[in-house]
Amino acid sequence: MKVRKIAAIAVGAAMIGATMGYASAQLNVPKDFFVKDGAPNVKIVVGSNAAAMDVASAADIAVALGSMLYTAEEVQADGVSVIVKKDVTTDPDDLLVYSNWYIDRNNTIPSATDYDSLPDNAWYNGSSYYNGAYTDWEAYYAANPWITEIEDMDSIKGDKQIDWDITVEDLKITDADTEDVPTKAPKSATLTANVTVEFNYVIKKWEVTTSDTDDQWGLTTTTTTTTIDDDQPSGGNFVEDVYSGITKEMTFTLLGNEYYVLDVTNTTLTYGNDHGENWFHVGDEMEFDGYKVQVLDISINENRALVKVTAPDGQSDLVILESTAGATDVFSDGGILLTLENTFVGIDGNLIAQVTIQTNVKTIESGGELVSGWTTTFVTNAAGDTIEKIILKKELSGSTLDILGKYKIYYKFEGDTKTADFDNDGQEDDTRYTARAWIVIEPTEKVYDTQELKVGDELEGWTIDQIKGDTYTKITVKPPAEPITVLDSEVDLNNVDSNLILVGGPVANSVTAYLVDQGVSTIDWYNSDGDIEYLEDAFGDYDVLIVAGKNREATKAAAEELMAYLKDLA
Template identity: 55%
Template sequence: MKVRKIAALAVGAAMVGATMGFASAQANLPGKDFFVKDGQPNVKIVVGSQAAAMDVASAADIAVALGSLLYTEKEAEAAGVSVVVKKDLTPDYTYYIPVFSNYYADTGTNPSATAWDQLTDNWWNGSAYNGSYNDWLAWTPKFVDEVENMDAINGDYQVDWDFTISNIELSDSEQNTIVYVPRSADLTIPAGDFTVLLNYTIANWTYSETTPDDIWGNLSPSTTTDEVHDDDNPGGYTFSGYIYDGVGAGDTFTVLGNTYYILDVLADGIKYGHDHGQVWFHVGDVKEFDGYKIRAVDISVSPSNKALFEITAPDGRSDLVIISTDEGDVDISTKSDKFNPGEVVLKLDDTFVGIDGNLIAQLEVRTNVVEVHTGDELVSGWVVNFTIENNKVKWLTLTNANDLSGSTLDILGKYKMYYEVDSHTLETDDTTYYAAKAYIVVKPSEPIIQTEELKVGDEVSDTGWVVDQIKGGTYTEVTVMHPTEPITYLDTEIDPENIDSNLILVGGPVANAVTKYLVDNGYSKVDWYNSAGDIEYIEDYNGFGILIVAGKDRYATREAAKQLMEYLSNLS
């Protein structure tokens, strides 16, 4: 029997006359092939049959760490099925709201300010840079724009955001009352000065043009037609009927991205919520609606049609309510002080005896019902004004309920708005002149990216290009393997003179009989009786390798096991 190499790694104690830290000795540990082969364990973990429970736990931990190495890798070629293309739809502009300028190009007059606080008389007044700050405030509107197809009617996104910012105020830390142009400023859009119009009447607009033929003229004219669905006339088109003439009861629509299901259109607003329709109850039935549980406790058909229901809210609030068919819609908050208005609205349509002789209640259920009127906040922070005709909301406007303030303002999540100033000085004839141009910048806040998935034969939109083939690259395919044989053994199951696998021995010569054999026969060189925790690698023992993970007691063995687990984690 020939031992080609013995490497002992010191976790904390002296080893063969020298002390070596674990990190510096990791190069002497075996590579991944010692532990696994073809994704399967290539080693047996051996623990003493009479060992302490902590040694058994250490062996189990090593087995778990070894499991992270049980996989195979191979290079595979990706088969292309489709390709995703994208297009940047971000508006290609930055808008500048004029604020102040004493530049010669803007005023036709040489700048005359010899101090910054003299920059007072060149505010934009709506037509020229020759006003005061109050003139600039009076100029309105400050900003008008439209963002197309942002809200929906029954899932169809054709409603535009038409918004107007009437006024913007500046605030400057250097001056309580603004007189001269600020070097830097925060912005405020006062409450009521930001209006968004949402038009839910979407029309069909058509266009037709007849032109003479290049050869035959009016003997053979050609006609070009076009059709557009929009709330506004694109210009030169003819109204050809409505696609949507508003939204009414039963419609789902969105407002600034918030979804509402209309239960009813009121004189000056809407009632919205979740309509669960008509539901049948037998006595004892329990049914759930948006987290609210309704149980039919009792049903009566004579002398009046009524029923007793137990209503339980998602947070556990519960009460009994009696409803009769002659009450119509019943908000249960009118019958129980445990519920808030609109949480649950019930309507008992009928009670009767079924063909099986059981009593049945026919009930309409609505949850989270809210009434919103003109002047209320439909979306948090926005006061709504409804325009209603023929029981339909034709359009609505939203205005900001509170001041919107900050160094950078978020405009409906689509734009950012901030103050900016360019300034210059000129030294001439021992005099310093000041020039400044200030403006409010409005630019898209985030890129708008449209993606499209295409297959072979599809055309890339608006390009004329067709997908001819999709080539896939290569990638590493990882297959997780599962052990098919035991990996942990007792020392009594291993014949140290006839091993058939690499071994990891957990425990020193006192706890592990195989370790004792190697020590007694001179193969192990570590003084295990005094070791604070070591890992010893016997590289070639009858054609196999052996790792001894041990120490002077179970605690030292535990420390050595932790070091091996760390080493294994770096191999995966």
């Protein structure tokens, strides 16, 4: 037997810590002893009668070895298509407020020498030049509110077709420092405005017919397109209603909040959770949104039922339901409503109560608050059973107004001083002061349009000629095709076909004992505090790594050192 002993590394318990790092540095087992081409190149051998701790150490080594079972190669990424995106955010025009600039004052040279001497009549009032007082500015924007529409923000019956029609009106400015109504543009300001958001739940189908005449032959081609929207498109003809509004037993969203409609009148909306009809035998208990409902008794003759209801907070009450009484609000807070529909004898001879159950029921009147902080108005059809529009209104105030998280509105002031020959006396000793102020309306988030392009596609005059990809590291995991942990009794010493990791000394592992008896292993395992011994060509062309010690604790210490070594190799 050709044997070349490479290393015997001591990892005794007394050396754990500072010495283990040294031991790892000294251990020099090649990576291909453990794995080759990403596949296991070794078997872990544990004694048939070994202690449980030795088996656990073998398992730990197997797990550490698993982190090395892969191949890595640099490959070229082939591009099939490319996704491009473009910023299509609509940035509204700012609202004009104040200016004494030369160009804004009908080519009048500014006369102000400092901020305090700014004119009171340089407010924007809708004319070609800034020549109004603050009250003129306020009146102009009262008559000309800022209006915008954000499409497809809410849904009806799960169909996201509802737009947000936003109006910002009754704008007012207050000097943030003095809290007074300003006469000239303040350097900082508090804004106040009424914000109205209209949601139109009547969605229609429209047809738009267009015609085009050929330049060469004079032939006319007619094209008809269909669109679905709440607003009539230019030249559009009504086809049919897609949704006529919000009705009973319908789901809709408002500002992203979902509601299930239980009832609609011309002034109210009732919503909540409808659990439908439920059948109870005497003694049956069912739970609905945390409310427990138990039927205690049923009277067929009187068409009544005695019911115990327990709320999520533990509060309980007994109620008598009568089929002629309609819905009973058990706790008088809309938490749970019970309606006795009928009582009868089932085919099994048992009494049955048929009860309709609704939970978390709320009724909002027009003028109330469906969304906290917003006054709600319902616009219904003539019959009063369908809500066609919901209008929310709220007064906002502050240095920055948040419009539903989509826009922010704030005041901006810029002042500037310049010394020059303004009076044309040949002396550049005249100081003038100018100021401009406006209200900024700014989107709070970017909107992007994306497009997928392939070779041959064109983009803004450019043709996609080829799509290249960078190189990247391709990792291929190679799970073991057969077990890599075996018992010593399964190893044929006359026909070893793999490198071996032997866990345990000569007492616990018969293969280790064989190598000791043959003089191949020279470690004094009976007194070892934990060693790793690497034996090259121990079995023909196959190497052996012994991980052992004088007892199970010492073997565990050696196994932990090998795991650390494998981690560095991975």
